[in-house]
């Protein structure tokens with residue numbers, strides 16, 4: 001458990017997952033984190049179908065030109081306080097696609113990213129760790 | 145004609161055009177009348193992440209890692225097809241042992257992918273407990289992949305002229321134990337998918353692709369085999385060690401005795417293929433000869449061979465979703481002169497048109513999922529209602545689908 005978390009969480013985190021042009025590697029690891037082996041639902045972490053319900057935005061992929069506006073719009077639709085987690089190397093740095101002409105990413109060119117989860121794809125443990133860190137951010141924001 | 149009928153308004157639903165997970169961006173335009181889809185139009189766009197373009201500025205060994213990231217689920221087939229093409233272009237011989245190891249990895253990926261698909265299909269009709277059940281079984285396949293390659297998803301096992309890691313005798317027990325686990329669980333999964341009332345109601349007679357259409361539209365993989373077309377690159381044009389192994393085309397009549405080409409048949413084909421893959425892996429372990437696993441161990445030397453090579457080659461492979469095709473042209477430079485990739489979903493998109501026509505909106509998710517594309521396509525659907533635009537997103541589609549299951553029960 002990440003340092004700084006209160007003993008009981010005040011809220012369960014709802015996560016919206018947005019694919020901005022990823023190769024699917026990260027996306028399947030996110031689903032794997034939800035499934036019985038890792039089972040993040042036991043912590044109250046849940047994938048939701050609309051950004052308007054979400055506390056945390058998980059973005060994967062290097063943000064292709066066609067997706068820029070959509071990613072921005074999704075971010076704007078989320079209620080405050082919110083946290084953005086960038087999952088996977090290609091969203092963090094461009095990874096193997098770094099020089100491609102159709103990319104506008106990395107994601108932090110477009111959104112204020114709070115937590116970078118590295119790996120291509122990151123293991124589910126790592127993704128869960130990232131979400132737990134987002135928790136700390138949100139709870140500190142709320143305490144203010 | 146009845147004037148009321150003639151005045152019936154049809155709606156246009158655009159789906160896409162961005163399909164982030166695929167290599168090909170896709171746009172669908174559905175024309176619907178009430179709940180019924182009366183027409184579907186598909187348009188394919190340009191290359192998305194400019195992977196091929198990036199490939200022509202890197203050397204072939206770097207491309208292996210780029211090709212691996214074309215698709216996270218077929219992360220073995222793409223680099224392997226690329227290396228098949230490059231080996232042909234540069235006339236590199238692959239040692240016998242490597243051929244068997246290549247088969248093992250490919251079949252393991254197929255097991256992984258088909259089980260993943262089974263979970264997604266269950267999810268699309270609102271049967272989430274089956275999603276969790278199948279993905280739990282899939283974790284075992286991922287454990288095995290990690291044991292053999294060191295990674296869970298992107299495997300990094302391919303090398304031009306062979307593979308990067310050996311499978312030694314002391315690894316056999318773990319692999320065989322994994323195969324036993326799949327066999328033990330096979331019956332459980334078969335029962336759920338083939339005998340369960342909910343699955344039958346939603347999948348039988350839904351999304352039909354006739355044999356003629358499958359042939360005409362060049363469908364590939366399980367999608368075409370479920371319509372009774374005997375097409376499988378592994379049998380038609382054996383590569384790796386497939387020529388020495390004992391297996392055959394899988395068509396749904398093996399279980400039901402008839403071919404309908406519906407979603408149910410596609411489920412049957414994939415289930416049987418999992419079984420076949422288990423069998424192939426066991427055969428490989430049995431027959432694997434000793435020897436080298438790669439033709440040229442020193443990467444620098446291999447690169448200089450590739451740099452001098454001049455020629456072109458194609459690589460065809462039967463990926464979990466169908467035939468993947470790579471074309472490479474080397475012209476004595478550091479990086480290939482040309483590299484062209486055609487992923488299986490590209491061929492399986494047009495068959496969506498006859499499959500979806502006449503079905504209901506609520507069937508879009510399961511019919512589309514039945515060809516095993518990357519489903520992010522349904523993310524953004526907007527219905528234009530008398531010029532007023534409102535969004536029908538994946539969530540809404542999914543709810544419609546779940547509702548239909550309930551109604552049928």
Ligand code: SF4
Nearest residue numbers: 022023025088089090
């Ligand atoms: S980080 Fe790697 S695995 Fe994840 S989406 Fe990007 S390329 Fe795919």
